Amino acid sequence: MLHITRKLEEEIKVLEHELTTELPAEIKKAVALGDLSENAEYHSAKQRQEFVNARLGQLKKRMGELALVKLDNIPHDRVGFGSTIVVHDESKGEDITYRLVTSEESDVVKGLISTTSPIGRALVGKKVGDTVTVVTPNGKRDMEILKLTTIHDAQEPVV
Numbered sequence: 001m002l003h004i005t006r007k008l009e010e011e012i013k014v015l016e017h018e019l020t021t022e023l024p025a026e027i028k029k030a031v032a033l034g035d036l037s038e039n040a041e042y043h044s045a046k047q048r049q050e051f052v053n054a055r056l057g058q059l060k061k062r063m064g065e066l067a068l069v070k071l072d073n074i075p076h077d078r079v080g081f082g083s084t085i086v087v088h089d090e091s092k093g094e095d096i097t098y099r100l101v102t103s104e105e106s107d108v109v110k111g112l113i114s115t116t117s118p119i120g121r122a123l124v125g126k127k128v129g130d131t132v133t134v135v136t137p138n139g140k141r142d143m144e145i146l147k148l149t150t151i152h153d154a155q156e157p158v159v
Contacts, residue, residue, distance in 0.1 A: 087146060
């Protein structure tokens with residue numbers, strides 16, 4: 001999770017620089033051109049300023065949420081954040097391995113699914129042997145949990 005916070009911190013740093021240095025210079029230059037009512041440069045810079053402010057708010061909120069994640073609160077015997085789960089997907093007739101990650105890390109092709117995705121939400125809190133029915137955009141899927149490796153069992157701790 002440390003790499004996610006670093007990535008968010010880098011984006012925050014870039015956006016804060018743009019907000020405090022680049023955009024004020026652009027706005028000042030546009031104001032010097034005169035009539036603001038028909039000044040495209042001014043309106044463009046102001047719109048970008050609004051976007052950057054909104055994005056900074058989102059990023060800072062997400063950083064706050066990630067700071068609340070405590071490893072002690074993640075179960076040792078049930079599916080939770082950081083768990084690697086092998087399930088038998090009865091609708092596909094195959095075993096699939098998933099790892100529960102944050103929404104920023106999710107990549108379905110690599111088997112990295114968010115804890116907030118339909119499959120992630122269905123699996124959280126379950127144990128080996130449990131069967132879940134997942135409603136996905138492609139229809140219902142029944143899955144049995146065959147194997148579970150929690151974040152605590154992993155060889156290299158996820159931090």
